[in-house]
Amino acid sequence: MTLHEIRKLLDAEVLIGEDQLDMEVKTAFVADLMSDVLAFATAGSLLITGLTNPQVVRTADVLDIAAIIMGRGKRPSQETFQLAEEVNIPILTTKYILFEIAGRLYAKGIRGCIEKVGSK
Template identity: 45%
Template sequence: MKLREISEILEAQVITGEDLLEHTVTAGCGSDLMSDVMAYVTESVLLLTGLINLQVIRTAEMMDIKAIVFVRGKLPLDSMVELAREKGIVLMSTKLTMFVSCGRLYNAGLQGKS
């Protein structure tokens, strides 16, 4: 699924990476525990989280996650935005909850890894 499609489904504000929205992800992961993300994630995954700190960007960089959606209307700190820009990571924010966001993406065809 293309990141542009994800932004539309989630009615998300694109914060960084507007030029990268044609990239494709093959699965989604919703978590506020970065240790779970590290145990779960493979390549081409979208991360949905409500956690707002630099560790989210560092984890995404380490796990080669290309896009992060912050749920519940949360917005990343300026330091997170700057680092995401440097690393080529797309950041979005949606007012939807984690549950609703994951459900919408699943219904649209984005799978999780099991």
């Protein structure tokens, strides 16, 4: 799916990355624990989270995450916003809860970046 389609599907607001909406993504990872994101998320995936601090962007940057989706209506702090602009990572925000975001994306063919821990 493209970020453009994802925005529509999740009724999301694009806060950063309006110019990157043609980007194609196939996989995603959902977590509020950045250490788990670091352990399991793969490059080019979506990061779906309820956290809003700059560490979300740092984590995404370290892993070459494609875009960040903030759920439950969460919005990035000022520092987070600035950092995302700097490293050029798109941020979308949606009022859907994380379960709904994951379910809606899965139904459209997006898959987890791994299925189970310990598998590849």
